[in-house]
Amino acid sequence: MTAPPPSLRDRLARIAATGTPALAQLAAWVLDQSSEVAFSSVRGLAGKAGVNANTVTRLAKELGYDGFDALRADIRKALAQRAPSYAARAQALRSRTNTDIFTEMLDANRANADLLQAPELLETLESCIDPLLGARRVHSVGVRSCYAIAHYFAYVGSMAFANFRESPAQPGAIMDQLSMAGPEDIVMAISFAHYSTEVVRACQIARDCGARVLALTDSHRSPLAVGAWKVVALPMAGPQLLPSLSTAFSVVEMLLSGMAARSPDAVANVTAFEDRITRYGGYIRQG
Structure with missing residues (x-):
């Protein structure tokens, strides 16, 4: 704590x-x-x-x-x-050449990816697969830079699984959606220092409603980790303006892939999705 x-x-x-x-x-x-x-x-x-x-x-x-x-x-x-300001991170970049920055970022991303292979983290992700598949509803909440991750999880998840809800884009919509959550629901919440007030509040609402919180965050000391069902402490090192989100995307993709591998309905659901979008011209045909 x-x-x-x-x-x-x-x-x-x-x-x-x-x-x-x-x-x-x-x-x-x-x-x-x-x-x-x-x-x-x-x-x-x-x-x-x-x-x-x-x-x-x-x-x-x-x-x-x-x-x-x-x-x-x-x-x-x-x-x-306790966390360096984004302005301080930007100022630190002023002392580096582009070559140094690019090399350091690539090195940091490789090191972050290696840390995702830690047995404890992999066990945590594995333990989430069946509960996510069995949940009544799966919600995902992220704002600002983390909205992209929440949206991706919800969008791809809804292609393959019937229990995924759209990620709320407005603060009021977060409360509207999560206030209807219950003990059979899972809420994936994403934030890092500086922790977004809207996401911390969403975790509180989810817990108050009895839902399980899956926290994707930067530390077990994060306010998202308080009372969470599962905590994935993301390695986010790197020189960029904000802490690196590459591992957050990787974790989301690992969860979705693990679920698809175990679901008897994912193939049919994704096939139906692709057919609908193709039928109405959503994809450009080649060849």
Whole structure:
């Protein structure tokens, strides 16, 4: 889990050791679960921590904040500062020649791809195949740069499997769709530092509805990993403007290919899709 900033961590540790039983319990919980504070309401956090809402507010004030909103803002700021800004990544490119950049990117992509062969990661992906095939619905959520991955997963998945839903493109549509999820659904969520608020919120909604969250993210300390059913920690190294998304696309393609290999209906579904698009002129015929 993501640790709170040092000075806040010290204050939480003091309250955990010397505070009243309710405050001490909550302070100890926050020490291990600070990313939940960053993306929860007072009532939501109280429910997760097993305390009442007044205790959440009292803890914020005991820590020296005017209220919970100020505490939450401080932790959100700390989370954002842990990852280099995109501007800093862009500035770092100024010191390299194009040849250096291209070579470093290709080397990094090869190293990232090698890390995808780690036995633990492959076992995690393997363990997702049958549940994805058996889910009532499969949703995928990503925004900004990660929308392309979510859309690709949903688009290709819907060609071969009847249980895939279209990836929502607007923040309101994310809530509209996931609020109807249930325990038999799986939600694949994709984000990396800086973590998109919309995707973190989508994970919360999915968990509240009882759905299983498959988190594609950059670390087991990511807020997407909190309470997730499965976490795929993506290697994303490289000098480019944003962390590399090549492994995210590879993981999505691995999951889809694994599902197609095991599904009795994938061939017929893909054949029907191709026939429909061809019939209405969606593909250019050659030869």
